[in-house]
Amino acid sequence: MEWQLKGRGAANAVFGYCGNDHALVGHVLRVRMASRRAPEAADQTIWAGVLDAADGDDTCREMLYMSDVIAPLLGSQYVFTGVPFPVPSTLYEALDGLPDGHGGDHLATIQPDHTTFLANAPPDGYVGVGPTVCMEIKPKWGLRPDEAPAGTGAGAAVAAPSGRQAGTVSGAESTNEAAAAAAPGITTQGSNVGRRYPRFMLHMLLKHVQKGYPLSLYNPLDLFSGELGAMQRAIRSLLECPSGGAQAEAGRAPGTCPAGRGAEGEAQVVEVEAEAVSALVRLAALALQREDVLSNVHKIQALDELGPQGALQLYGELVEAMQSGASPASDPGWAARLSALRAYLTSATAKDCALMVTMQRALPATAAATGSAVAGFSDTSASPLPPAPAAAPAAANAPPRTQQAVQLLLDSCSAASPHRSPATAASGAAVLEGVVPYLVKVAVVDLDVKPAAKIRSHAALEAKLLACAEQHAGLLAEYAARAGWRAPQGAAAPP
Template identity: 30%
Template sequence: MAWQLKGEGAANTVFSYCGDDPLLRGRVLRVRKASAHQGSAVDRAIWADVLGGAEGDAARQELSYVADVMAPLLGPQHVSHALRSVCWLDGPQTIPRRAQKSCTATPPRPFPRPRSRPAGVLSRLHAVQAGDSVGPGGALRLYQQLQVAMQAGEFTGTSSTQGETPVAGVLDASGAAPASAAPAGRDWAPVLASLRRYLMSVTAKDCGVMVTMQRARLLVDAHAAQEAAAAAAVPDGGVQLLSDPGTGLVFMYKVAFVDLDVKAAAKLPRHVELEAALADCGALNLPLLEELARGAGWQPNES
């Protein structure tokens, strides 16, 4: 088999290609498990205005969440386009599940390039991470209010959950939905927006940043490098070139966000526990954190 197990989580199994097909080199296969999270009624209510309220179609909603919510915030050039496809039932089981460690026959050679090549991804990521204004505790209280209202029949839903066409691709960094989506009775729009904003920040905190590189071809002058850049360019600008002036070797590389799945609101109690544990750990190791901050050029908050 030309695929090897790269990683496995609760919702996905990821395989990397190790064969000789040039079209597949550097590719990964992400298989969504049938046991992956299915949104609860509260989850569907939170995201109904932007993802639609279709029940039992978690795959469609996840693709919409990545493409219409997270990609505009993080940059579409850094979010790989995903397609929904049918996987044969025993396919993942037939792929070797133990990746063998291997070493290249030639020793690694230092690459004479600057240590830092700004791509702008971390600033975008931090902006989404910092978009939450209520924190785990505040989000949990809002979640519990919404949960109680739905159980008591006091939450009548929004325009999307009442049968109108769901809105996609219109959610901004504030988590706000269109004004036409305001529910009747109590105005739940601020509650839903705050919950969306929090869950979006959790996605940004839990995602991964993957850098992939692939040799392009041997280049000996700047003109050839420009031609290769044009040939390697893609419409979204996600693929960039990195050249070695000494040898003329050119590599294509791409920085991408992965694991941008929507988070389950039911895990909010666990988030509160983790926040408390992190605060305790920070207080216990405050001198070390201050030392690391000074070493990085940061000024610790005296308050």
């Protein structure tokens, strides 16, 4: 089988290429599954003039979204739009059929396989040696509670109290007119639990109470903090208790395919030695700290000023207007509200994307060509990465590569890290004065446009999060304390 399942989310399946076509080696095929919701009339209206793909051409629409909406905000170096590709019929079974109406014309996209560097050109003068490791991290909701939009946990999600003017937002910080006009009825009466705890904790609590998930101590605010220690803590917590939030995977030789995600989207650490985890966590944190990617994800997440309840209200008005024959897409009176809905949906994409951090030891090309320097790397205790697979690719045999954002990361600390022997450290020093070089690539995946109809489930989830937090206030406070979170001063205590 040329394509083997590598990962599967709620809406897409990703297959790694295992054949001999050099143009495809090092790439994956990402296919929308039949269960994926197609865009509706409200989506066309919201995105009119922005995503104008031909009717039914969802692949083109998704690609436009990535290239024209997300990449300019996130940084094009992190976004791989992909190339359209027909779905091989051999995969139909694995996909449980194809989306209705697409038949054999259904297109997927080919993208670089971020668990390897096989589709990438290394920085000039360096080559990768040994295995690669890829860490996948879902950065989820990285806004501080006080940054949460007006309709988020500021109070009970209720209809406007009688006498309240539509278009006012009592007690909300938002100054955005569109948001204010869009979110009537959001009140700060009731608990303000959504303003006291990171959203991830509220969601974790709900998953714990409803599904028995262990309480992950991951706090996305640590990941977004820019502070190395906090970022390492966040990544380590994710690896220890993933809840679908992170996984690390050792790269494999061409012709073999890695295991996919575990059942139920459970993350897993594959072939990574326990003692190597700290070094991997540090490397990933260093890589993310020096990139713009997290601050850009944060900015996109913060674009929303409606919150789920405000978005639901506005979405309801839009559907109603369309049902009564209006054309909001061409009505200037709707422009600000459609823009607010686009901001909401774009923010939702950034709250659900995943970062893939790919790492591999590097050598100056000249050193790699001589036996002596490479010999230093034959001591695998020198590397935080797991032992190389038997058939690790020689750089010279790699297939044609595309130029992508592979960077050189120089880690001076790991050269002196305690688990390294002096002899090994010395061999690292011989390469670059005590500094250990790595190839690193940071990519962002799962950048799909969210269907507007999902706003309903977002609002329902929001209400459940708040109700659960109120019902289990004691457990939440205990959990937050264990995770090192201190609720902001001045906010009312949960009931």
